[in-house]
Amino acid sequence: MDYKTDKILLNQEVERISGAFIAEDSIIIPDVKPDVLSIIDASANLYVYKKEISNNKLKIDGGIHLNTIYTADDEKNSTRAIHNTLDFSRAIEPKEKNLDNAYFSCLLNVRNIESKIVNGRKISVKASIEYEIIIYSNREIEYISQIDDSDVQKIGKAIDISTLKNHGETVCSAKERMSLEDNLADILSYNISVRNKEQKVSYNKILSKAECVIDLIYMNEENQIRSYQEIIPMMGFIDMPGVSNEELSVINYEARNISIRPDSESNNNVSVDIDFNVDCNLYETRAINVIEDLYSPEEEITLYQEEVNLFQNRNRLESSCEICEKINVSDAKDSKIYITQISRNNISQKISGESISFEGSINVDFLFESNITNRLEQRTQSIEFAHNVKADDINSNTELHTDFEIYNIECVSVQNGEYELKVGLNLFINKNSKIKTNLINNVKIDKIEQNKRQNSLIIYFVKEGDTLWKIAKRFKTTIEEIIEVNGIENENKLEVGEQLFIPRHVSKCTC
Numbered sequence: 001m002d003y004k005t006d007k008i009l010l011n012q013e014v015e016r017i018s019g020a021f022i023a024e025d026s027i028i029i030p031d032v033k034p035d036v037l038s039i040i041d042a043s044a045n046l047y048v049y050k051k052e053i054s055n056n057k058l059k060i061d062g063g064i065h066l067n068t069i070y071t072a073d074d075e076k077n078s079t080r081a082i083h084n085t086l087d088f089s090r091a092i093e094p095k096e097k098n099l100d101n102a103y104f105s106c107l108l109n110v111r112n113i114e115s116k117i118v119n120g121r122k123i124s125v126k127a128s129i130e131y132e133i134i135i136y137s138n139r140e141i142e143y144i145s146q147i148d149d150s151d152v153q154k155i156g157k158a159i160d161i162s163t164l165k166n167h168g169e170t171v172c173s174a175k176e177r178m179s180l181e182d183n184l185a186d187i188l189s190y191n192i193s194v195r196n197k198e199q200k201v202s203y204n205k206i207l208s209k210a211e212c213v214i215d216l217i218y219m220n221e222e223n224q225i226r227s228y229q230e231i232i233p234m235m236g237f238i239d240m241p242g243v244s245n246e247e248l249s250v251i252n253y254e255a256r257n258i259s260i261r262p263d264s265e266s267n268n269n270v271s272v273d274i275d276f277n278v279d280c281n282l283y284e285t286r287a288i289n290v291i292e293d294l295y296s297p298e299e300e301i302t303l304y305q306e307e308v309n310l311f312q313n314r315n316r317l318e319s320s321c322e323i324c325e326k327i328n329v330s331d332a333k334d335s336k337i338y339i340t341q342i343s344r345n346n347i348s349q350k351i352s353g354e355s356i357s358f359e360g361s362i363n364v365d366f367l368f369e370s371n372i373t374n375r376l377e378q379r380t381q382s383i384e385f386a387h388n389v390k391a392d393d394i395n396s397n398t399e400l401h402t403d404f405e406i407y408n409i410e411c412v413s414v415q416n417g418e419y420e421l422k423v424g425l426n427l428f429i430n431k432n433s434k435i436k437t438n439l440i441n442n443v444k445i446d447k448i449e450q451n452k453r454q455n456s457l458i459i460y461f462v463k464e465g466d467t468l469w470k471i472a473k474r475f476k477t478t479i480e481e482i483i484e485v486n487g488i489e490n491e492n493k494l495e496v497g498e499q500l501f502i503p504r505h506v507s508k509c510t511c
Helices: 468-474 479-486
Strands: 003-028 036-054 057-072 079-092 102-119 122-147 153-179 184-201 205-220 225-239 248-262 269-295 299-328 338-352 355-369 376-390 398-415 418-447 453-461 499-506
Touching: 003 057, 003 079, 003 102, 003 153, 003 269, 003 299, 036 102, 036 122, 036 184, 036 338, 036 355, 036 376, 057 102, 057 122, 057 184, 057 376, 079 122, 079 184, 102 338, 122 153, 122 269, 122 299, 122 418, 153 205, 153 248, 153 299, 153 418, 153 468, 184 248, 184 269, 184 338, 184 398, 205 248, 205 269, 205 338, 225 269, 248 299, 269 299, 269 418, 269 468, 299 376, 299 398, 338 376, 338 398, 355 398, 355 418, 376 418, 468 479, 479 499
Parallel strands: 036 248
Antiparallel strands: 003 122, 036 057, 057 079, 102 122, 153 225, 153 269, 184 205, 205 225, 248 269, 299 418, 338 355, 355 376, 398 418, 453 499
16 A cells, blocks of 8 residues: 655643642841831742753742832831842642653742741741643654555545644843932832733744833832833844744743842942743644545555544634722822732633633732821732633634733822722733544555455445445445445435445455
8 A cells, every 4th residue: 555644743732730839938137227117018020940841740940039018117117128039949740641742831920928027137938829830742743644545445634733833932131221210219119021022023033022011119218109110122033944924923921030129330220130031832724634534445454543632723812901990098198009019810711602701800919108107008909800802713622821911000099099990901812723633643454365355235224323434334345336336316315224235345344
């Protein structure tokens, strides 16, 4: 038997793992800082500097840049802050044991930070870190795509699939000297986000562009709290041989190094140095020929098949929504609110008809100066939201992977301690449809001995579930011969109990 083979790279989701772990340590107050009287707020920026698969375990090494704002134990009960790095290392054992040619993505989120005063010079910190891990396998398989043998009967189909074409990485850096409006006494907190991601194809490369947004809260030399935002453009090239504009590229940004500190040369400057690992998967749509079944009237053929998951209609949807909530902060002095951190909380997604529905909440941590205590106070506001995104070609077999991006946040004073909190949310939805099919990777052929051949004509009555293909294969004949002998006009329409004359060629088969 003469046949041709083809190869495809199977990029499949193998397993999803979610959970949480605790990162904890003690913080020693530097000698230049006063003692701690009480803790006002703790916020964090996550980074991951190493991910690997080793000994069938997923290993994640990273850290938390922790901002701790506290009331000082001094005459004025002044507001101060300390900044520390809380390192963590986590090994996670998945259920899947075959991790050859596998890789994983990891979404981390700081759910909660507990800070307790041990004594005036020491703070104990526990951070609860949630994780959602998706393990993918990259495995190239060879399968039989075409058989050039006129004696072999076969059925098959051509299907369009989306498959991984290439993978690449680069590093984008956000480096800037932020110039504040007044002299800096202390950095209280900062929040880092990546927004406005863009990508373009350029000469076998993908140009990746984005903005690193730094929201800084600081205290000036007059002990006044101020906020400042810096937008830093980033750009990097990812090598992608053969890339075209028609192909889908999925790009993720992950902080690898964070350094935000007062500039030693100027009292009103802050130095920023942040590195992001930029990871890109490139997908192409291609047509493949799948042989679903085959047999030969002249030979005994044994098929060796593998069931695989293939993906179709892989594309990317984008949607935006604005979440509004009225909050009451009646004791806010000078009507000023300072937002320190925004986090997602229990966002679920499900397919409903021709749309994708999202439900969950956004937690907003903010600071304000109280006109009751005359101190800086902290609160957390949870904002519920629901959002629907229209989508074509979705069903129960559609896989969804959604990235969320906060693109804007405002807190506007309305009247008498009432504020309107607005959060702008971008949703980037990567979707694809999963289909299962069998690919033939080998065949075994045995010749039928001449003394076992005979011609005959038998009568067969159609049973439930019968097709001409099944009947022809069972009796080692062809669909064409059954149609000709019985004068069948519509080969796709058989009636249960219908009588058929079957030209039978090989006595070895039983009915």
